[in-house]
Amino acid sequence: xxxxxxxxxxxxxxxxxxxxxxxxxxxxxxxxxxxxxxxxxxxxxxxxxxxxxxxxxxxxxxxxxxxxxxxxxxxxxxxxxxxxxxxxxxxxxxxxxxxxxxxxxxxxxxxxxxxxxxxxxxxxxxxxxxxxxxxxxxxxxxxxxxxxxxxxxxxxxxxxxxxxxxxxxxxxxxxxxxxxxxxxxxxxxxxxxxxxxxxxxxxxxxxxxxxxxxxxxxxxx
Amino acid sequence: xxxxxxxxxxxxxxxxxxxxxxxxxxxxxxxxxxxxxxxxxxxxxxxxxxxxxxxxxxxxxxxxxxxxxxxxxxxxxxxxxxxxxxxxxxxxxxxxxxxxxxxxxxxxxxxxxxxxxxxxxxxxxxxxxxxxxxxxxxxxxxxxxxxxxxxxxxxxxxxxxxxxxxxxxxxxxxxxxxxxxxxxxxxxxxxxxxxxxxxxxxxxxxxxxxxxxxxxxxxxxxxxxxxxxxxxxxxxxxxxxxxxxxxxxxxxxxxxxxxxxxxxxxxxxxxxxxxxxxxxxxxxxxxxxxxxxxxxxxxxxxxxxxxxxxxxxxxxxxxxxxxxxxxxxxxxxxxxxxxxxxxxxxxxxxxxxxxxxxxxxxxxxxxxxxxxxxxxxxxxxxxxxxxxxxxxxxxxxxxxxxxxxxxxxxxxxxxxxxxxxxxxxxxxxxxxxxxxxxxxxxxxxxxxxxxxxxxxxxxxxxxxxxxxxxxxxxxxxxxxxxxxxxxxxxxxxxxxxxxxxxxxxxxxxxxxxxxxxxxxxxxxxxxxxxxxxxxxxxxxxxxxxxxxxxxxxxxxxxxxxxxxxxxxxxxx
Numbered sequence: 001x002x003x004x005x006x007x008x009x010x011x012x013x014x015x016x017x018x019x020x021x022x023x024x025x026x027x028x029x030x031x032x033x034x035x036x037x038x039x040x041x042x043x044x045x046x047x048x049x050x051x052x053x054x055x056x057x058x059x060x061x062x063x064x065x066x067x068x069x070x071x072x073x074x075x076x077x078x079x080x081x082x083x084x085x086x087x088x089x090x091x092x093x094x095x096x097x098x099x100x101x102x103x104x105x106x107x108x109x110x111x112x113x114x115x116x117x118x119x120x121x122x123x124x125x126x127x128x129x130x131x132x133x134x135x136x137x138x139x140x141x142x143x144x145x146x147x148x149x150x151x152x153x154x155x156x157x158x159x160x161x162x163x164x165x166x167x168x169x170x171x172x173x174x175x176x177x178x179x180x181x182x183x184x185x186x187x188x189x190x191x192x193x194x195x196x197x198x199x200x201x202x203x204x205x206x207x208x209x210x211x212x213x214x215x216x217x218x219x220x221x
Numbered sequence: 222x223x224x225x226x227x228x229x230x231x232x233x234x235x236x237x238x239x240x241x242x243x244x245x246x247x248x249x250x251x252x253x254x255x256x257x258x259x260x261x262x263x264x265x266x267x268x269x270x271x272x273x274x275x276x277x278x279x280x281x282x283x284x285x286x287x288x289x290x291x292x293x294x295x296x297x298x299x300x301x302x303x304x305x306x307x308x309x310x311x312x313x314x315x316x317x318x319x320x321x322x323x324x325x326x327x328x329x330x331x332x333x334x335x336x337x338x339x340x341x342x343x344x345x346x347x348x349x350x351x352x353x354x355x356x357x358x359x360x361x362x363x364x365x366x367x368x369x370x371x372x373x374x375x376x377x378x379x380x381x382x383x384x385x386x387x388x389x390x391x392x393x394x395x396x397x398x399x400x401x402x403x404x405x406x407x408x409x410x411x412x413x414x415x416x417x418x419x420x421x422x423x424x425x426x427x428x429x430x431x432x433x434x435x436x437x438x439x440x441x442x443x444x445x446x447x448x449x450x451x452x453x454x455x456x457x458x459x460x461x462x463x464x465x466x467x468x469x470x471x472x473x474x475x476x477x478x479x480x481x482x483x484x485x486x487x488x489x490x491x492x493x494x495x496x497x498x499x500x501x502x503x504x505x506x507x508x509x510x511x512x513x514x515x516x517x518x519x520x521x522x523x524x525x526x527x528x529x530x531x532x533x534x535x536x537x538x539x540x541x542x543x544x545x546x547x548x549x550x551x552x553x554x555x556x557x558x559x560x561x562x563x564x565x566x567x568x569x570x571x572x573x574x575x576x577x578x579x580x581x582x583x584x585x586x587x588x589x590x591x592x593x594x595x596x597x598x599x600x601x602x603x604x605x606x607x608x609x610x611x612x613x614x615x616x617x618x619x620x621x622x623x624x625x626x627x628x629x630x631x632x633x634x635x636x637x638x639x640x641x642x643x644x645x646x647x648x649x650x651x652x653x654x655x656x657x658x659x660x661x662x663x664x665x666x667x668x669x670x671x672x673x674x675x676x677x678x679x680x681x682x683x684x685x686x687x688x689x690x691x692x693x694x695x696x697x698x699x700x701x702x703x704x705x706x707x708x709x710x711x712x713x714x715x716x717x718x719x720x721x722x723x724x725x726x727x728x729x730x731x732x733x734x735x736x737x738x739x740x741x742x743x744x745x746x747x748x749x750x751x752x753x754x755x756x757x758x759x760x761x762x763x764x765x766x767x768x769x770x771x772x773x774x775x776x777x778x779x780x781x782x783x784x785x786x787x788x789x790x791x792x793x
Contacts, residue, residue, distance in 0.1 A: 094557075096555065096557040097557060099537070099540055099554065100538070133559060134559065137716070138539075138542055140499040140539070140540045140541035141540065155461065157619065157706070160706050161692065161694055161695075161703075162647075165702070188500075189462055190254075191254035191258055192293075193290065194624045195258070195259070196624075205258050
């Protein structure tokens with residue numbers, strides 16, 4: 001069992017407990033016993049995955065409890081493994097489908113969640129280590145969920161010549177401050193060279209001179 | 222409806238003409254990435270809203286980019302019988318005023334950029350569309366005709382002539398200006414070998430960087446044996462400069478598609494891929510939409526135009542890696558593997574995607590194909606210089622007054638490109654240095670500005686034509702900082718396969734860092750030279766081979782900026 005799986009097992013079991021809180025107390029014990037048994041059977045080698053939980057809840061729990069449980073599940077910050085399964089099925093084929101799957105995962109969740117990668121590796125028959133290398137070697141993919149504020153600094157040559165380097169350094173400093181809700185990205189060219197040095201803060205374009213004020217504003221300082 | 226013969230194409234051409242020069246009004250908004258960044262989306266919505274509110278009946282559409290990136294958002298008005306009027310830098314606050322002026326037939330004088338009396342096309346001698354009929358009013362005659370402006374007068378628009386005019390979302394408009402005629406021609410009249418001969422006669426060379434003759438590449442793939450063959454269009458464009466290829470994809474996607482289908486017919490492939498940069502979401506969306514439209518008309522898919530030739534096309538979004546511009550790394554990325562180059566030979570033309578014969582062409586190369594088919598290779602070879610035929614899209618960025626992209630015939634002096642289109646250094650400052658061809662090109666001093674833009678001259682000067690980027694640096698630029706910037710860039714983008722590139726770049730970064738901090742010595746400089754030589758000798762692909770070129774060229778042309786910062790031994 002890999003590390004991720006082991007970690008995941010603990011996590012999904014606790015999540016399972018929390019989900020059961022959605023069910024009236026009178027029937028909770030019945031659900032717990034039955035579902036856990038089915039879950040253990042499903043996960044033959046002992047590693048219960050999030051996908052298993054969702055699957056079992058979907059199959060065995062009657063409405064209206066099912067809706068409640070699944071809703072609670074999606075609100076727990078866990079990754080909806082049904083969605084992951086759907087995404088994997090959307091791209092048939094072997095290895096050549098992997099980049100498209102990773103893009104779709106990131107579009108869905110904002111990053112490539114480790115638990116989703118585990119499922120991809122099982123379904124597509126590729127090593128998890130290989131997926132990890134893909135995710136980390138291509139710049140497009142994130143391994144952590146993006147923070148509240150998205151800052152994209154143009155790191156193109158045109159912007160660099162016009163002082164983009166200083167803006168980038170400043171932003172790096174601000175993003176590394178304690179509790180700063182900033183995910184910083186470098187772009188090769190934003191396509192607005194006459195605005196250089198350019199950066200995009202939460203979808204809005206700013207030139208370097210306006211950036212300072214804006215960034216202080218979103219940080220509330 | 223499916224297009225089966227040339228007559229059907231004519232029918233659609235007519236429909237497209239009606240859209241391009243309608244009886245009622247047509248208002249266009251330049252909406253490529255450059256336009257959207259400056260608020261074209263809001264201007265577009267506002268125009269639609271105001272037109273409805275003020276009861277102006279108009280076809281409000283998005284078009285691509287005409288190259289005047291500094292004047293975005295651009296709005297154009299086409300009214301029957303009147304010249305096409307271009308407004309630049311239109312803020313969303315003034316849309317209401319603009320629509321009011323359009324309604325009353327007046328001009329908003331301070332926003333007007335130019336007028337266009339007729340539409341020219343590289344395919345026809347005369348005008349394709351005559352906008353202006355009869356005598357111009359006095360007000361209109363004060364507005365400059367676009368062909369009198371330096372910016373348009375000095376361009377040779379062969380592949381970008383549609384950009385900014387047609388809507389990238391309407392296939393009819395592309396067909397109206399001669400689109401898919403080349404495809405109809407080859408399917409009805411030419412055998413694949415004849416197409417390849419025509420391309421060879423044009424002496425077209427790859428626009429991605431290396432400048433390999435396209436005809437020779439196609440021939441090798443045609444002759445190669447394999448169960449299947451592939452055409453791959455390289456739209457990776459990882460250069461950290463203005464995305465001129467992105468602009469082309471966003472402005473005229475059908476041109477690229479037509480080029481790919483013709484390439485497929487010529488080499489005997491039935492499947493094609495367009496690989497686009499991961500950030501080019503708008504381009505991807507537009508090209509996917511264009512593929513759907515072409516499929517609907519039977520110009521793509523099974524049995525194209527009832528000729529028996531089938532071709533399918535897919536768009537693949539890349540993962541964001543500069544190395545994917547290298548053709549074998551791109552093939553790896555398409556196969557879902559790591560973006561690292563493969564050893565050559567075998568060349569992709571023999572053994573490429575999924576082990577099958579494959580041609581990988583830059584999208585700008587493919588954009589030239591329809592024109593070569595229609596007007597002949599001989600005609601094409603007359604444009605540009607003897608060894609570098611045709612045109613090149615050039616993107617000007619950095620310290621120029623007007624960053625923009627233009628299409629010029631090869632052989633134009635770099636000095637004129639900067640002065641005519643970029644209007645010189647920003648803020649009137651002197652141009653100190655320039656770099657052509659993207660990050661791998663050498664940084665050249667101002668005295669080299671007399672060089673002409675072609676493969677040979679730039680190569681001789683240790684620079685390259687590359688993808689056509691032209692970065693301008695003014696007197697305030699710190700050249701050592703530039704060398705460090707490019708070294709950091711390559712260190713970021715090295716795939717790590719070859720030790721010399723991976724470790725060499727790390728060392729280069731450190732050495733340049735020490736020099737910048739004032740801890741550099743003469744030995745450091747000779748070490749850089751030796752290391753650069755080792756990297757050039759032992760790296761597998763062009764990235765590693767040329768990664769030290771910017772640093773070396775700075776050392777060669779701007780020695781005072783480095784040597785002046787070395788550590789000086791104190792006299793005893």
